Amino acid sequence: MKGKNLCAAGGVFLILWMAAGPGSVLANEAGFITIEPVDFYFQAGGWLERLPLRSSEARLWYVYQAADDRPETRPLFVFFNGGPGSSTSSGLLSMYTSEFTLDNTKPEGGSGFITNPFSWTRLGNLLHIDARQSGFSYSLMPGVEDMGARFREFNAQNFNTFFDGADFIRLLLRFFDGHPELRDNPVVIVGESYGGGRATAMLHLLLNYSAYGDGREVYQDPALSAELQEHFERIFPAYQGTVVPPEVIAGQFGHQVLIQPTLSSRYQSEVAQEMFIRPGSVIHQLAEDAGVVFEPGYYEIPFTFVYYVAGRDLYNFSQPSDWLFGYFFNAAERLRSTASLARITGVDVTGIPEMYAAARTNAYRVYDASDPDTQTAPAVLDHDDIQFRHLSRMEAARGSDGSGDLETVFGTLQPWDRYFISSNSAANYAFHYYSVALARGYDVHYSEPRFGRMFLKNTAFVDTFVTNAAFDLVIYSPAIPPALARHVEILEQVVHDRNPRAGEARPGLIELHYRGDAFPDVSAPGVREIRFPYYAESCHAVSLTEPQALFEDVSEWLAAHGLDLHSQGGIR
């Protein structure tokens, strides 16, 4: 019976897929794009000494929603959340960016997805992607029943920010292959939280793609470099056989919208920490509100105090602890129902063959099938314990990590497989701790200043929009400008301009004054502006708390930066 269903579903999918071929009308779709095993390596200036790695095959989940009007002429917005290891499906997809959304007027978003009055489909085509091993995305491996082998999978060969960015680029290129109408459309990258680090890696890989194949960058992925050369030669035919320069590539990948992002994460944390412990800081105010005293010397990290003593949500300190997690868990529960999943994706998900248990006998999502807590390292927990591990622990405690009706529809999975994981702690810890690349001393963690430098180089070519949310402590917005200013090797000055400007409902701007010799291979960028609007009622998930404001600001900003989405002519 299951086999019959699978065949029928496969047939439906095939018909839909064929119908969506070249020349067809772009329509909503959801499914998986397979990323093959990839050979890449890290090097720090030495051919004689490299760290060669090979990733596992992965099926990455995506949801495509066509623009409301003439989608073939509209940009493609690529959405992702952070973590690392957090699902976009229970994040941005469910929080006022796609056609349907949780309801932010109801506790935890209500009992179902509602129509989104601020759907970004009014601006363009939407592509929401679940990162490797998050949300619906899963990986495949031979010998999957061996727990030791599964344990080894959660390491740098599958989880590091460069490869993560490369995963998303690969998915995007495969998506273009299936949607040639969109191949040369502008792409707007929209990342939240750690998604800022991923966006930085993606754009740096795209803008400097040749350096990622010829030994000049620490991450070397020759196959991707060659694939990008092919893509850019199609888009920019004048550059056949030559390296396409970043200012030209920015013609397609020239915009990024970053919601409470990690940009130069270590500096952001250091500056925030300094701000938090100052007298009169936001932490002291929270302590006062709670009727307790905050003694910075007693708490190694202020987050411990905020969460456990003041009882406030780190992502929204105007609310009690775990307020935002409630929305994520609720979204996850909705997504584990085929009816809700079909509603938010606009697709009959029973027609997706890779969802079925029969198609994923070699799939895995966790290494220890019995105890999600053992996914993490017992000895090295710090603030991530609160920020991330707690999330998956709570999800399990709440009983909301079940399979809904997915198991009934798609079949029973192997014990180490899951249909949906909102926050995969094993993946998260592979980025932070279980990483042979980090153990070998490569500074490839996204918190390293390397990523701040990469972001600043990207920003020399890419128009950038960063949210400034009032209630977020995890990404503390006031720390962003001074954190960037710590890159004295690149910037002469950083100015946070809060003055209102014409046409901007919410003011805010960061001026980056580049040094003349900021980058040896780039002529002096001069002064670049980052739009930095202030969201007075917002938490970490700005799209959830102020969806209309964010939508309008992005729309206006894009119009002012070469993507006039209001005009009749679209982008072309």
Add this chain to the structure above:
Amino acid sequence: MRARRDSCLKPVRRILLLLLAALACGGVSSAQDPEEPSGRWSLEVFDGFAGLNPADFNLLADSDEGLRAFLYDDLLQDLTARGEILSWNSQSDNDFPRIRWALPFGARLRFRVLGGLSLSVGFRRISLDRSADPSFVTTRELDTNYSQQEAVTYGEYTLAVAGSIPQIGIHLRVVRRGDFGLEIYTLGGPLYADCRFTRDRIYNWNETRQGNTYTVFESRSRLDEEGEGVGLAVEAGLRLNLRLYGRLSGFFEGGWAYQVVESLSGPGQETRSGETVSWEGEWEVREEVLQMPWGEYRYRFPSNLQPRPFTTVSSDPFSLDLSGLQLRLGLAFRF
């Protein structure tokens, strides 16, 4: 631990054969005056020792040794200084091998022109494979119940050089006392040399958490590079002759040889993660700079990889220098 595998058994066998041949020849010959016309020709075979130091080629072992210290010991010191690990230790076995000597052998045909002056044509072969199994293990303790071990072992680590030298010589007897004679000589000819480097490296990362050890990561890479070229060999020295028995005499000669090849090229092959890349190229001494969070390490090593990687910050010509002291023991049969 395994013992070094030098190719020293073959030369020993050669010497034994040489002695047996000498006894056989001596047994059938009759005692004659070495100055008689029938004795103007002689056939000589020899074996011996050559001290040498192909410095450019030995940079391979130097760089691997330096990399080990920088990438492992220095990293762990840095992690300790920053309080990221509680403690660490490292243990290494066997050194990276270097070429320091070789056992040459050869033969020459010699003709006494007049008096004490002789001319010769001959052939000399010099070769050495140095293989070893260097290995090292580092352990870092992150917590009382959590440690990481990195182990690097080598399935093969070989430096090999060889030279073939067809040469002509001039020999001048300067002293003759009874059965003894002393000569000065000079030899010269082209040097056909080759070199080979093989590094089969196995990396393992294990973790021990609460008493359980897991293999987290393992990788293996193999690098083979070869080169050959033609240079010049010139040698000058002294020789002591001793008439042994009949037409047979023995000699001991020692001198200093200039033996350098300035340009070598050849194939190369690298296998990492199961993927093999091949190339053909000229050898150079290249410089790379590793920039890691705890410091910078500059090192030079010879390679023929093509195209030259972007990681190369400078390059110099590579020469295979087999020059050095030559000591040889031989037998001469006059006819």
